[in-house]
Amino acid sequence: MAETTNETGQSFLPQQRRKKTTPRSVIIADKVADWTIRIGGIGVIVAVFGIMVFLAQTVVPLFMGGEVQGSHTLAREESHPALMDVIDEYKTVSVSVAEDGAISAFHIATGTSLTVPPLDFGGRKVMGFNHTLNGRDMAFGFDDGTLRLAKLNMGAVLLEGDLPAGLTKLENGDMTDGSAVYSQAAAGQIRKITVSAVLEAPQQIATQGTALVAVDYRLGGTVERPEKSFVTIDANGIGRLSRSEAKSNMMTGEVTETLTSSELPGLPQGVKVARVLMNTSADAVMVADSEGTIYRYATRNFDAPQLAETVKLLPSGVSLTTMGFLIGEQSIVLGGSDGSLDVYYRLPRREGDKETADGQILVRGKVLERHKKAVVNMDASQRGKLFVTADEGGEVWVRHSTSEQVLLRLKPKDYDGAYKAVALAPRENGVLAIATSGRVFEWDISVPHPETTLKTIFGKVWYEGYSEPTYTWQSSSGTDAFEPKLSLVPLIFGTLKATIYSLLFAVPIALSAAVYTSEFVHPKVRAVVKPVMEMMASLPSVVLGFIVALILAPIVETWIGAVILATFLVPMSWLLGAHLWQLLPNPIALRYGGLPRFGLMFAVLFIAVNLAVTLGPGFERIFFAGDFKQWVNGSIGDSHRFTTLLVLPIAVGLMYFGMERFLPPRFKTWARNPNRTVAGLAEMARWVLTLTVGWGVSAVVASVLIAVGLDPRGGFLDTYVQRNTLIVGFAMGFAVIPIIYTIAEDALNSVPEHLRGASLGCGATQWQTAVLVILPTAMSGVFAGIMVGMGRAVGETMIVVMAAGNTPVLDWNLFNGLRALSANIAVEMPEAVQGGTLYRMLFLAALTLFAITFVVNTLAEMIRQRFRKRAAQL
C-alpha cells in the first residue's frame, strides 16, 4: 500500500493518494522509442537486403529480349509494288519507292498520304535495284542498259514560332499540310519533316538494250568531291565496276562527272545473278547467283578487279532469296529458299583453308534460327547488329546477329500475301512491312538490349573479324558499326587470377605468422606484434596501389632477377639459420630462445635480401641467360636450370617425408644424440645432403619435364609487363595478410589451454603440440580466415585498378596484367549511360561480385560458428 497510516487508522497527512500509474510521458517515450527502433531497425535490414534486389532488378532487362508495344494495320491503296521502304529518325513518316518511280510517303500513325513528286524514269523499266543501309542513296538499273542514281532526302527541321495556317490534324498533335508533317518536339518546338527525292541523269553502262539485272551503289569521297562507286551486272552476265567522280572547275564552277568502268572477270556465261553487294570503301564486291554461289572480287585495284574466291554457300536445290550487309559491312547475311539464314564473315585465310587469291576467305560465322518458309526480305539496323527478316509465310522476325537470338516473332492477323518490303525504324523502335496488296503492317517495338543473352555473357561468341569464337570484353568504341563484346568471362578470370596469386603469396605468410604468434612468442611480444600486423589492414587501399604501382613496380622490373632469387634465398636462409642455431649448446639455446632468436630471424631476413640484391645479376646470368625479360618470353636461353629450381622444393619436401617414413631407425638416432652439437651437426649434414641429392633429382625431373614439353615459359611465366600479377599479388598481400592473420590467430588462440597443457605434459615439444594438436583443432577457424581473406581479395578495387594494367586477357602468366570485375566497374561506370546495355552489364558485374563474396563469407561464417561450437565443447 502506498498510503501511510498511523495506528489509529487516521492519516497524519492530508488525504493524498500516490499515483500508481506510470506517468504518461514515460509511456509515450517508451512507445515512441519502441516504434522508432523497430521501424529503424527493420528499415535498415530491409535496405541492406534491398541492395541485392535493386542490383538484380537492374540486371533483369538484359535478358528480357523484346517487347511489342503496339501494332496496327493500314489498308492503303497501293497500286505500285514497292522496291524498298524507309522510316524517318522519329518514326513519323514512311517512304517507299515503287518500280515505276512513284514515291509513296505516308504518316505512319494514321496512314495519311503525303504528296511527293515521283521519280521520272521516262518509261524505262527497273530491272535491278539496290540502296545503302540508311536507304538514302539508291541505284536503279534499267532494261535499256542505263543506270540512274537517286538520293532520297528526309529532312527534319526544328521550327521556332507559330505553325503555318491551314494544317490538317493527324494523331498525337501531328499535323500535315499535305506534303510535310509537323510534330511536337521537346521544349515547345515544332519539327517539320519533309520528303523529296533527286534523280540523277542516266548513264549508259551496258550495251544499248541489255538490261542491268543487279546493281549496288556506294557513295564515298567527300562532300565537295563525291566519289560514286557502283557495280552492275547486265542480262548477259557481264559485271562492271564503275566509278563516277565529280570535279568542279575552279574557274567556272562547272561540275563535270567522269565515268570509268572495268569489267569483272570470271563470271560464267549466262549466270543468273540474284544479288550484288559492294562495300563502302569499294574494295570488295560480291556477286551472288540464284543458286547461292558467291563470286567474291577484290577490287582494291579499281582498274583490274580480281576474282578472289568462288564459293557455293547454299546446298543444291536451295535458291538464294535475300542477301545483305549488317552495319559495318563485315557481316553478310544470306537467306535461302528453305528458310535458312546464315551470317558470313570475310576473314584472313588460315592454315588448312581453301586457297584464295587475296588471302581472305568467306567463313560462315553464325547459323541463325531458320524460318519455316523462304526468307524474302530483310532490313538491317543503322546503329547495331539488329535486323529484321520476313518470310513467305508472313512471319517477321526481329533478330540480332551477335547474340543469335530472335527477339520478336511478329505475324499480322490479317496477312494476305507476300511482303514487298520490310523496314526497321532507325531508332530500333518500330518495324514496318508492306504487303503486295498495299496493306501496311506496323509494330511499335522495344528491344533495349538485343546483344545480351546468357550465352553472349558467359559463353564463347564469334564476333565480326575474329577468326574463331572467343571470350572477349570490349565494351565500347567510337562508332555504331562497332560490335560490343560483352563477355564477363575474361573479367571473372581476371578476378580469380588476382585472387589466386595473391592468396598464394598471402596465405603461407599469414598462417605461418599466426601460428608463430599464437604458439611460439611470449604474450608480451604478442601484444606488440599483433596490433602492428593489424595496422596493415587499416591502410587505405589507394595508398597501397599508389606505392606498389608507381614506386615498387619499376624497382621490381629492374631487379626482377634479385626478386626471384630472394623468394628462394630467404626461406633457405631461415633454414640455414635454424640449422646453425641447432648447433648451439642447449643452455645457450634455451637462454636466448625467446626474443633474441626472433631478432636473429629479422637479421637473417635482412642478410638474405641483401645477398639477393648482390647476387641478383649473377643469378640472372646463370639462370636466365643474362636477361630475364628476354628469357621469359622465350627468345633466349633454355629453362632447364630454372625448372630445376622450381622442382627443388617439392623434391626436397618429398625426400624429407620419405626419410621420416622409410629410413632405417639407425639413421634417425643421430638426432637423438644427447650432445646437442653433435645432433645438430648430424641434422645439418642431413639437410645439406638432402639439398644436394634433391638438386640432382630435380635436374633429372626438369629434363624430363622439358622433354615432355612442360616448359614453365609460355604457361604461367611469359612476357613481362611492368604492371603485372606479381605486383598485384604483393599489394593485395598487404590487404589480405592482416585479415587472415587476425582471424587465424584468434582461432589458434582460442583453443582451450588444457589441450595445450595436456600435450606438453605428455612430453610433446612445442612444435609437435602446435602442429599436431592446436592446428587441427583450430583448423576450421583458420580456414574461415582464409575464406574471409579471399572475399576481400575478390572485391578489392583500387589496387587492381592501379597495379594490374587492366587488360582483359585470358592467360595465367604471372608477369602479365589482368582486368578484374571490380576494376572494370570503376573504370567504365563513369562513362556508361544510365539504363544502357553497358550500364546494366556493369550492374551484372557488381551482382556477380556481390554473389561471390556473399557465398564465400557465408560459408566462412558457418564454418566459424561450427568451430566455435566445437571449441566450446572441448
Add this chain to the structure above:
Amino acid sequence: MEIAAAVASGAVAQNARTYHRVTDLRARGEPFTWVLGGALCLGIVMIVGFLLLVLWNGFLTFVPRPVAVVTTTAGKVSAGEVARTDTFRPAPDALAKLAPDAQEKIKKAEGFAGRTLYRIGNFDLYSEDFRWIDDNEIKSTEYPKNIVYVERQEWGPFIGTVKAITLDGKPAEGTDFSAPAVASAYSEALARGKRVREIERDEIGNVNHEVERARLAVRKAELKSGRDSQAYKDAAAHFEQLSVDSRGEYERLTAEVQRLRSINDKFTVTFAEIGGREKTVPMVNIVRAYMPNDLSFAQKVGVYFSRWGEFLISEPREANTEGGVFPAIFGTLAMTLLMVIAVAPFGVMTALYLREYAKQGRLVAFVRISVNNLAGVPSIVYGVFGLGFFAYVIGGSIDQLFYPERLPNPTFGTGGLLWASLTLALLTVPVVIVATEEALAAVPRSMREGSLACGASKWQTIRNIVMPRALPGVMTGIILAMARGAGEVAPLMLVGVVKLAPELPIDGHFPYVHLERSFMHLGFHIFDVGFQSRNSEAGKPMVFVTTVLLITLVAVMNAAAIIIRNRLKRRFVGSQF
C-alpha cells in the same frame, strides 16, 4: 594441474624440465619454427617498411634541397634538384657510345649503371620537368650560391638566376630579392592578386549567381503556370531587369580587374635559366622564391613550414600537382561527418532492435550472419548501388519534383556529397551494427532485470542502464566506421568525387550548404595525381604528402577509437555489478 600450469607458462620452463632427457632434435622442428617466425618477421618488415617509406618521403618532400649544376661530358649544362637515383641497364647502343673506362665499369656491375633524376623545372622553356643524367656522363657538379628556386603559379618551378627586377615599369637597383623596396612591392602585388581573385570568384560569381537564379525562376514559372501567366511575365521582367543591371556591375568589376592586372604587369622579375635564356615573370605569379644553395638552417625550416602551410590551406594548381589540398581535406571531412550523422543512429537502432526487441530465433540469427557478411561485400558494389539507386532513382525523382527548371542538367540526379555519404553509410553500417551488438551483449542481463524490476520502462532501461554501459563499444564501432569510410575511394569514384571541384559544398549562397555538389577527396586525389596527371613524376611528391595526410587521418581516428574505448571503460568499470 600445477604441472599443466607450469608447462603452459612458457617455453623456458618447459625446456628446462626436459633438459636432462634426450629429445629427438627433429621433434623440436627448429627449421620449421624458423620459417614460421620468418614469415612473421616478413609481415612486420612489410608493414613497418611501408610506413617508413611513406613517412620518409612524405615528410622530406617539403625540405628545400640544394640545386646542382651538372655539366656532362658532352658539354650540356643542367641545373636541378635531385629527385631520385636509380640503377638501370643501358641499352647496347647507348653503352657503345660511352668512354671505354665507363664501359668497363658497367660491365663489371653486370650491366648495371647508375643514373640520377634531376628536377630541372622551367617547363615553359624546356618542355620537360625532369631529366635523367647518367652517372658516367657527369663531368662536374657544382652548387652555385646565386641560383634561385622559384615556385610559380604557372608552369611549375623555375630554376636559374635573377637577372633584373622591374618595379612599376622601372628597373630596380640590384637583383636582391630581400631589399625592402622589392619586398614591399612584392607584398603589394600579392595583395592586388588576391583582390583580383576575390573579384573574379566572389563578386563576379555573386552577380552570375543572381542572374542564374532569376533565369531559373523564369523557367520555373513557365513550367508551373505556362507562358501566358502573370507569374511568368513578372519573372521574365525581373530577369530582364537584372540582366541589364548586372551587366553594368559586371563591366565595372571587369574594369577593376583589368586595372589591377595592368598594374601588376609592371612589377616583374626577369630570370635567366642556366643556359642563359631569359624569362620575365610577373611578381604576382611568384609563390615562393629562395636561394637553395645559400640557405641557413632557420631559413630551411621556414621554407619547409611555409610549404606545409600552403599545402594545408590553399587550393591546388597545375592540375593538382602543386599547391594545396584544402578542398580535398574539406571534402573528406565533410563527407565523413555526414556519413557518421547517417550511420550512427541507424546502426545503433538496428543493433538495439536485433538485441533488445527482436525475438531471438533463427530469423535473427540469419539476419545477424547476413549483416556480418555485408561487411565483406566489396565496396565497389556499394558504389554501383549508390549511383544507380541514390543518384539516379532517388536523385532523379527529386530533380523531377523540386528542380524541374534546371533539367536536363541534373541537380541531385548525379553523384554528389550527399549520395557519397549515404553510400559510405550503407557500406559502414554493418561495422556499427556488429560493434554495438557486441557492446549490448556485454551488458549483464542482471542490470536490465534490476532496472525493469524497479519499475522502469523498457526505453528507460535502455536509455539509462544499457546504453551508457554499451557506449564505449558503440563509439569504437562508429569511429572504426569513420576510419573505413575515410579511406575508401572506389565507391566514391562512382558517386560524386571529382578531380577538381570548382566550389566547396559550403558557401555564401542560399541555402549555404550544397549537398548535391561534387567534391574532392584525399584518397581520390592520390589516385588522380598519381595516375591521371600529365606528368606523374611531378605529382609524386604531392602524392606522398597527401598519402601521409590520409594515413594520419585514418590512424588518428583508429587511435581515437582505442583511447575513447579505454577511457569510457574505465569510467564504467566501477559501476559494474
